[in-house]
Amino acid sequence: MRAAAAPVETLGPELLSRLPSAVQKPSYDRTALAPGMAHIGVGAFHRCHQAEYTDDLLSHRPDSWGVIGINIRPPRLAETLGGQGGLYTRLIRQDIHVEARVIGGIVRVVDSQESAAPALEVLASSGIDMVTLTVTEKGYCQIPSNGALDLDHPDIVHDLANPQTPRSVPGMLARALELRMASHGRPVTLLSCDNIPTNGVILETVVQALASRRNNGLADWISANVAFPSAMVDRIAPATTPADIELVARRFGYHDAAVVVGEPFRQWVIEQKFAGRVPRWDLVGATFVGDVTPFEHLKMRVLNGAQTTLATLGVLAGLEHTSDAIADPLLAAFVRRMLVEETLPTLMPVPGVAPQAYVEQSLGRLRNTAIRHRNHQIATDGSQKIVQRLLNPIRDRLAKGESIALLSVPVAGWIAYLIQASARFGKRWPVSDPYAGKVAEIADATGRDPEMLAAGILAIDTIFDPGLATNGDFRGAVTSALDKLLSDDPMAAVRHSLEQGEPARLKRPAQSA
Ligand code: CS2
Numbered sequence: 001m002r003a004a005a006a007p008v009e010t011l012g013p014e015l016l017s018r019l020p021s022a023v024q025k026p027s028y029d030r031t032a033l034a035p036g037m038a039h040i041g042v043g044a045f046h047r048c049h050q051a052e053y054t055d056d057l058l059s060h061r062p063d064s065w066g067v068i069g070i071n072i073r074p075p076r077l078a079e080t081l082g083g084q085g086g087l088y089t090r091l092i093r094q095d096i097h098v099e100a101r102v103i104g105g106i107v108r109v110v111d112s113q114e115s116a117a118p119a120l121e122v123l124a125s126s127g128i129d130m131v132t133l134t135v136t137e138k139g140y141c142q143i144p145s146n147g148a149l150d151l152d153h154p155d156i157v158h159d160l161a162n163p164q165t166p167r168s169v170p171g172m173l174a175r176a177l178e179l180r181m182a183s184h185g186r187p188v189t190l191l192s193c194d195n196i197p198t199n200g201v202i203l204e205t206v207v208q209a210l211a212s213r214r215n216n217g218l219a220d221w222i223s224a225n226v227a228f229p230s231a232m233v234d235r236i237a238p239a240t241t242p243a244d245i246e247l248v249a250r251r252f253g254y255h256d257a258a259v260v261v262g263e264p265f266r267q268w269v270i271e272q273k274f275a276g277r278v279p280r281w282d283l284v285g286a287t288f289v290g291d292v293t294p295f296e297h298l299k300m301r302v303l304n305g306a307q308t309t310l311a312t313l314g315v316l317a318g319l320e321h322t323s324d325a326i327a328d329p330l331l332a333a334f335v336r337r338m339l340v341e342e343t344l345p346t347l348m349p350v351p352g353v354a355p356q357a358y359v360e361q362s363l364g365r366l367r368n369t370a371i372r373h374r375n376h377q378i379a380t381d382g383s384q385k386i387v388q389r390l391l392n393p394i395r396d397r398l399a400k401g402e403s404i405a406l407l408s409v410p411v412a413g414w415i416a417y418l419i420q421a422s423a424r425f426g427k428r429w430p431v432s433d434p435y436a437g438k439v440a441e442i443a444d445a446t447g448r449d450p451e452m453l454a455a456g457i458l459a460i461d462t463i464f465d466p467g468l469a470t471n472g473d474f475r476g477a478v479t480s481a482l483d484k485l486l487s488d489d490p491m492a493a494v495r496h497s498l499e500q501g502e503p504a505r506l507k508r509p510a511q512s513a
Helices: 011-018 044-048 050-060 117-123 154-161 169-182 199-211 218-225 242-252 291-318 324-328 329-347 356-365 373-377 382-399 408-417 436-446 450-458 470-485 492-503
Strands: 036-042 066-071 090-094 097-103 106-111 130-133 187-191 233-235 258-264 267-271 287-288
Touching: 011 090, 036 050, 036 106, 036 117, 036 169, 044 258, 050 066, 066 117, 090 117, 090 242, 090 470, 097 242, 106 117, 106 470, 117 169, 130 242, 154 169, 169 187, 169 218, 169 287, 169 382, 187 233, 199 218, 218 436, 233 291, 233 492, 258 450, 267 291, 291 324, 291 329, 291 356, 291 373, 291 382, 324 356, 324 373, 329 356, 329 382, 329 408, 329 492, 382 408, 382 470, 408 436, 408 450, 450 470
Parallel strands: 036 066, 036 130, 066 106, 090 258, 130 187, 267 287
Antiparallel strands: 090 097, 233 267
């Protein structure tokens, strides 16, 4: 009779001293670590990015910067990270290479999905001097086209009526700040780490929009005691899959329900605008600068612009991951030309960065076959992403009378992606986007006519500002690309735009009969 295999042990504090030597582990004493900051939204990106910088900082100089991780939306943390004492494995993967490290900076986790109370208790406490957030673009309850608080958002409607039991992120932060003001009064920095331009300004705008309606001095107290720096964050870290968890078990011999996987590249540029104590992430690779705008534009328009383009066009071409889409010669040629010819000229100079080299580096990152970044994941919440990734560079080019033939194709790609998920277009795939219902309604009403479809969707003024939506060149280019993307040969849109945009000297002579 064969002996039963020994059960695989789960990662936790007691396993730390027995981890295989191939797995790097915290070099500092976790038991001595006091919490000094909180993070809201402990997803793969936080665990792979800010938490790694914090872990580097704690190794560099042990300090009271332990992190309390809070989730206010699913999934619950108690069963995964919580059960592992906050520990998890961060894998860095590049093609066949895997580097493993257990990150130790998260000292406690808090589930606050059912009620705001557990989150508020942490956020309002006098020991917390820094709050970082990754709550996704839509977590800010802002109107994508102008960044103002969306007063019609159901959670905001709720929070305006029930300010002490908030549901939204802005509502929760406004309430936490109100509690701080009424108790210890300590200053705090709220640092958005979501991938939105001027994320600090947006966070401040939505929090202050609620605070100013309180009429109790909260807005003024916030102005004097709270900082909202903007930040550019970068590392590709797709959703963890069962295969990643399996890889850790197979290679390193333990079970970890909270594994995250990222690429080697990482970058964090933070506006130097703080209130109170600040973790010195600048000592471990982050950059503190006066203005993050040039860094944000570069990253969102080049790397993220390429990702969104490859994601939606990739799905339409039947491709699963970013690395599959960029392995397609047509899509690769398209995205490079779009970035070099149309996107780069919209960018301001970025200290220390050569734009062409940045494009090549970005495309290289997207070719990493070990990063299984699903095109559908990137296409998720596209309505919240296309403004900064595609529409802003388009607007800048149109203002200078420059061509937008290439950048319009992924805009049409986003439309085609969403409308093909509607019942009218056969529900080709499930989608997750706050505007999916609205787009489906338009598709139902207009049917297949590309001109009517494009007109209907470009009229959504919370995404497309009216100046852009009514521009004839833009509308024409989107309509023409959409027509082809909805045909049996969707990639004709990509081929056509490449041929059209091709400088005359490169055009092939017409074939003679
Ligand atoms: C991606 C980003 O899902 C997405 O929208 O484009 O998460 C991207 O991987 C990160 O911004 C990279 O830093």
